[in-house]
Amino acid sequence: MNVLYVLIPLALLLLAGAVWAFFWAVGSGQFDDLDTPAMRVIMDDDTKPPETKNE
Amino acid sequence: MTDSACFHCALPIDPRDNFQVEIDGELKPVCCPGCKAVAELIRDTGMASYYEQREAPQPGIGRPADDDAQWQVYDNDDMLAAFAEVRDGEAEATVYVGGMYCAACSWLIETSMARMPGVTNADINPVTHRLRVTWSTAKTGLGGILAALADLGYDPQPLAPESAARPELLEQRAALKRLLVASLGMMQVMMFAIGLYAGDFQGMEPSMQLFLRWVSFAVTTPVVFYAARPFFTSAWRGIVARSPGMDLPVSIAVGSAYAGSVWATLTEAEAVWYDSVVMFVFFLTLGRFLEMRARHRSIDRSVALSNVLPNTVTVVTDEQRKTIPSSQLRAGDVVLVKPGDSIPADGQLLEGKTSVDEALLTGEATPRPRGPGDSLVAGSINLDGVIHMRVETTGGDTTLGTISRLSERARYARPAYVQLADRIASYIVIAILVVAAVVGTYWAIAAPERAFVITLSVLVVTCPCALALATPAAFAAAGTRLAQLRLLVTDGNAIEILARARRILFDKTGTVTKGRPVIERVEILDESYDEPTCRSIAAALESVSTHPIARAFQAGGEGPDISDQRVDIGQGVSGSIDGKEWRIGKVEYVAAEAAPADTAASVYLGVDGQAVARFDIADELRERGAETIARLGELGLEAALISGDRERTVRDVAARLGIREVHADRTPEQKLDIIRSIQQSGESVVMVGDGINDAPVLAGADASIALAHGAELAQTNADIILVGESLQPVSTAIEISRGTLRVVHQNLTWAIVYNALALPLAAFGYVPPWAAAIGMSASSLIVVLNALRINRFGAS
Numbered sequence: 001m002n003v004l005y006v007l008i009p010l011a012l013l014l015l016a017g018a019v020w021a022f023f024w025a026v027g028s029g030q031f032d033d034l035d036t037p038a039m040r041v042i043m044d045d046d047t048k049p050p051e052t053k054n055e
Numbered sequence: 056m057t058d059s060a061c062f063h064c065a066l067p068i069d070p071r072d073n074f075q076v077e078i079d080g081e082l083k084p085v086c087c088p089g090c091k092a093v094a095e096l097i098r099d100t101g102m103a104s105y106y107e108q109r110e111a112p113q114p115g116i117g118r119p120a121d122d123d124a125q126w127q128v129y130d131n132d133d134m135l136a137a138f139a140e141v142r143d144g145e146a147e148a149t150v151y152v153g154g155m156y157c158a159a160c161s162w163l164i165e166t167s168m169a170r171m172p173g174v175t176n177a178d179i180n181p182v183t184h185r186l187r188v189t190w191s192t193a194k195t196g197l198g199g200i201l202a203a204l205a206d207l208g209y210d211p212q213p214l215a216p217e218s219a220a221r222p223e224l225l226e227q228r229a230a231l232k233r234l235l236v237a238s239l240g241m242m243q244v245m246m247f248a249i250g251l252y253a254g255d256f257q258g259m260e261p262s263m264q265l266f267l268r269w270v271s272f273a274v275t276t277p278v279v280f281y282a283a284r285p286f287f288t289s290a291w292r293g294i295v296a297r298s299p300g301m302d303l304p305v306s307i308a309v310g311s312a313y314a315g316s317v318w319a320t321l322t323e324a325e326a327v328w329y330d331s332v333v334m335f336v337f338f339l340t341l342g343r344f345l346e347m348r349a350r351h352r353s354i355d356r357s358v359a360l361s362n363v364l365p366n367t368v369t370v371v372t373d374e375q376r377k378t379i380p381s382s383q384l385r386a387g388d389v390v391l392v393k394p395g396d397s398i399p400a401d402g403q404l405l406e407g408k409t410s411v412d413e414a415l416l417t418g419e420a421t422p423r424p425r426g427p428g429d430s431l432v433a434g435s436i437n438l439d440g441v442i443h444m445r446v447e448t449t450g451g452d453t454t455l456g457t458i459s460r461l462s463e464r465a466r467y468a469r470p471a472y473v474q475l476a477d478r479i480a481s482y483i484v485i486a487i488l489v490v491a492a493v494v495g496t497y498w499a500i501a502a503p504e505r506a507f508v509i510t511l512s513v514l515v516v517t518c519p520c521a522l523a524l525a526t527p528a529a530f531a532a533a534g535t536r537l538a539q540l541r542l543l544v545t546d547g548n549a550i551e552i553l554a555r556a557r558r559i560l561f562d563k564t565g566t567v568t569k570g571r572p573v574i575e576r577v578e579i580l581d582e583s584y585d586e587p588t589c590r591s592i593a594a595a596l597e598s599v600s601t602h603p604i605a606r607a608f609q610a611g612g613e614g615p616d617i618s619d620q621r622v623d624i625g626q627g628v629s630g631s632i633d634g635k636e637w638r639i640g641k642v643e644y645v646a647a648e649a650a651p652a653d654t655a656a657s658v659y660l661g662v663d664g665q666a667v668a669r670f671d672i673a674d675e676l677r678e679r680g681a682e683t684i685a686r687l688g689e690l691g692l693e694a695a696l697i698s699g700d701r702e703r704t705v706r707d708v709a710a711r712l713g714i715r716e717v718h719a720d721r722t723p724e725q726k727l728d729i730i731r732s733i734q735q736s737g738e739s740v741v742m743v744g745d746g747i748n749d750a751p752v753l754a755g756a757d758a759s760i761a762l763a764h765g766a767e768l769a770q771t772n773a774d775i776i777l778v779g780e781s782l783q784p785v786s787t788a789i790e791i792s793r794g795t796l797r798v799v800h801q802n803l804t805w806a807i808v809y810n811a812l813a814l815p816l817a818a819f820g821y822v823p824p825w826a827a828a829i830g831m832s833a834s835s836l837i838v839v840l841n842a843l844r845i846n847r848f849g850a851s
Contacts, residue, residue, distance in 0.1 A: 004263070004266075005266065008247075008266075008267075008270055009270075011243075012243075012270070012273065012274070015239060015243060015274075018239065019235065019236060019239060022232070022235050023232055026228050026231050026232055027228070029187075031227075031228070031231055032224055032227070032228070033178065033180050
């Protein structure tokens with residue numbers, strides 16, 4: 001069980017890393033809009049422009 | 056008649072034109088070169104799937120800006136400084152995109168922005184219609200970006216940075232961070248707590264137990280001091296204001312459980328309650344977050360009114376023209392206003408003759424003629440002439456500014472029942488604290504070693520957590536459900552009022568009617584002409600007029616050849632067909648001796664001074680209006696129609712809808728008086744109106760529903776905004792609100808019953824803190840799940 005003395009602090013370190021990453025993401029505005037991303041997946045943007053441009 | 060609606064903008068196509076665009080191998084008709092260009096642009100950039108995904112065509116837009124200079128102004132440094140933040144050659148700006156209708160629009164805008172050289176990032180929020188765009192200043196300019204948006208057929212308006220950095224956004228960011236800290240903290244501490252409880256049953260090395268306690272302490276500390284901080288500050292504010300809120304017992308419970316745990320950890324005492332603390336904080340934070348999200352669905356109004364005014368104006372000085380930002384406009388400046396533009400400030404007309412649409416301020420849709428010397432108000436729209444005006448007042452001092460301040464003030468006045476609820480809440484809180492103190496004192500004498508644990512259990516068990524979640528969870532679910540039905544709730548209080556209301560007032564123009572005139576009846580006055588002939592002559596004559604009533608005369612099929620067509624502003628249109636002079640318009644313009652009209656709006660057609668036909672113009676009713684009124688009646692709501700229009704017209708509309716009570720010919724002040732007198736009799740009033748025209752009236756009602764679309768959305772003050780053409784969601788909103796209130800009552804009953812049962816058990820020492828926390832969480836969960844049932848309400 002002694003391995004817990006190493007593993008738990010390690011887990012806390014990872015936790016701190018995750019919290020830092022999330023704070024950074026929130027600060028850079030990635031979570032400002034919680035509504036659009038849900039709709040965005042259903043829009044496809046892979047329609048190719050026509051091969052030959054007229055005009 | 057063939058397919059005569061424009062493929063791009065759905066406006067009717069003039070049969071004399073022949074514009075077509077090829078989409079997916081099919082030729083589609085469009086109404087003008089502008090729409091043709093836009094449709095081709097959309098096709099050539101591979102975005103034709105926009106046409107399949109959009110929910111409704113963009114009505115009436117799709118003309119690229121004819122004047123590129125309008126956008127080039129935004130490329131100079133002054134304008135860049137006013138509208139964008141520049142850092143290291145990268146600029147960021149927020150642009151309000153008018154004319155957005157659906158998710159497909161946001162896709163189109165984002166995709167075309169991403170393909171623009173120099174643009175590094177573009178995000179659009181389809182709810183607030185705000186585009187946040189960053190670009191490299193070396194490669195492109197703000198003007199180029201705005202021109203590109205205008206080319207797509209939208210109406211872009213850059214917003215000044217201070218209005219873009221909204222406080223709600225900062226609040227949401229902070230709340231998200233707190234929620235994350237609380238949830239991660241809870242998961243970790245619960246894991247350690249399971250270890251500790253297992254240790255209690257199976258035995259555990261004391262060093263491991265101590266280690267787990269210290270680890271729990273390390274994780275709980277940020278949860279208490281960071282995630283739970285708003286509870287402590289709000290509890291303190293409550294104490295200072297001498298009205299303790301729900302947050303006070305919460306703070307005492309969290310603070311004392313944490314302090315007791317730390318003490319137990321230091322002294323290696325029997326038990327710690329870190330798990331109870333984090334669970335408690337997490338559930339409370341989640342509840343607050345849900346409530347905040349519901350609150351933020353409101354639309355930012357501070358920027359709303361500036362959207363009505365133009366961003367730039369053309370100032371005329373000594374025969375020189377200069378385009379400047381509207382914010383730099385001063386009293387005394389002479390401004391040139393082109394047809395179709397809005398008047399930027401209050402002032403006096405100097406040169407030119409025009410008519411203005413003051414619907415924004417007066418609700419009166421009929422254009423008013425204006426000549427030199429007449430006064431003009433900011434926010435009204437210059438319809439048909441090029442005019443010069445002298446600015447008298449600008450910004451907040453204008454009529455428009457005053458109106459917006461008034462409706463703002465009306466909005467912030469808190470209804471009495473909310474204050475009552477707050478007072479009751481503070482009594483509950485005081486009662487909880489008294490009970491906890493009595494229980495604590497009793498046990499301190501009877502069994503001092505158990506006093507702390509039992510008092511803590513009492514505080515946690517009686518935590519008004521389910522009580523605090525009961526209402527916001529239900530309201531948040533109701534907000535989401537209503538949004539799915541195209542009803543945007545901007546003020547949660549409205550739901551409660553809607554549920555209780557017994558009186559509902561409808562405005563006429565633009566609310567129960569579409570605000571679009573149609574020909575209701577044609578009366579032939581001269582038997583030598585038949586109805587189709589009259590209609591086609593009228594349509595051909597009116598095709599050159601910009602008057603709103605002209606829209607009733609849809610040009611369809613082959614019209615007669617007209618020469619010398621002339622528009623006489625405020626009178627009508629004339630033209631000659633086969634050498635005879637035809638006129639359409641007011642009775643005295645067409646023929647002096649014709650019988651006077653007996654309906655509100657009649658247009659006469661005449662030839663050589665003789666009246667030939669009379670067209671009675673009526674406003675088309677919205678879909679499912681009568682059905683909605685009938686349903687409201689079944690729900691026990693008395694409907695009334697109030698309008699600024701003439702008695703006869705209003706009664707006519709009311710009869711068609713089945714509304715008995717009619718108030719005609721009322722000014723906005725009189726409408727407000729009607730609402731006040733109903734309120735004084737003790738009843739709540741729901742007002743249904745059309746956005747800004749009725750702003751003060753809507754703000755004066757207990758709850759307001761506004762019908763709005765597109766750019767108007769952001770300008771609306773109402774508690775609930777109805778998007779779409781049908782009136783039917785109004786009755787659905789009432790049903791959902793009643794369902795919501797029912798759920799709130801169930802939740803409150805449950806929370807109170809639970810507390811009433813748990814409190815004596817805890818007070819007699821039968822509930823350990825962890826069980827109290829689990830009981831509290833389970834109770835909260837039941838409340839939330841019950842609230843989620845609202846998502847199925849109103850389905851038919």
